[in-house]
Amino acid sequence: MSAPAVAANQPLSQPAITLPALAPDTAQPAEAESPADAAATAPASLQSAIDAPSTVDQAQVECMAKVIIHEAGNQPRLGRAAVAQVIRARTQDPRFATKPCAVVRQPGQFFNVDAYNPPRDTDQWREAVAIATQVLNGEGDNPVPGALFFHAASSPMKGRTKVGRIEGHVFYR
DSSP, rough: OOTSSSTTOOOOSSSSSGGGGOOTSSSSOOOOOOOHHHHTTTHHHHHHHHHSSSOHHHHHHHHHHHHHHHHTSSSSSHHHHHHHHHHHHHSSSSTSSSSHHHHHHHHTTTTTTOOOOOOOHHHHHHHHHHHHHHHHTSSSOSSTOOHHHHHHHEEEOTTOOOOETTTTTTEEE
């Protein structure tokens, strides 16, 4: 979340919010965007990821895309990328599984991704797949480096160190 036309570290979009030094209490809220608006304004790098064939495992991309939509579909593009980056970061941490599907299926972590089937013929799905593909290829934005957890801002996670806040989610390590 391979897209050879997408350069490494190419931003997914122009930042929708401001995260000075990723300080959680200083993030500026972004205006809500609809999935159709997001796709219509998708930068060329993201459109390339949507259109290009991928060398990453498509089953892993789909698991991550489902989480992006379910957990952050109402968030700005940067928030959707942050959720994907949390999953990727977990695959690199020995406390979690090594594949995205296994990470999101770990008990008590996410939701039942196998029972969730968002429509596949939407701009929202195509963009979630593109974000997942970029992230799994080690590309794209990582607005919350080091984050392994996130939660709704209205339900803070006690005992965790805040990494940042994007709209309705707070990210922790």
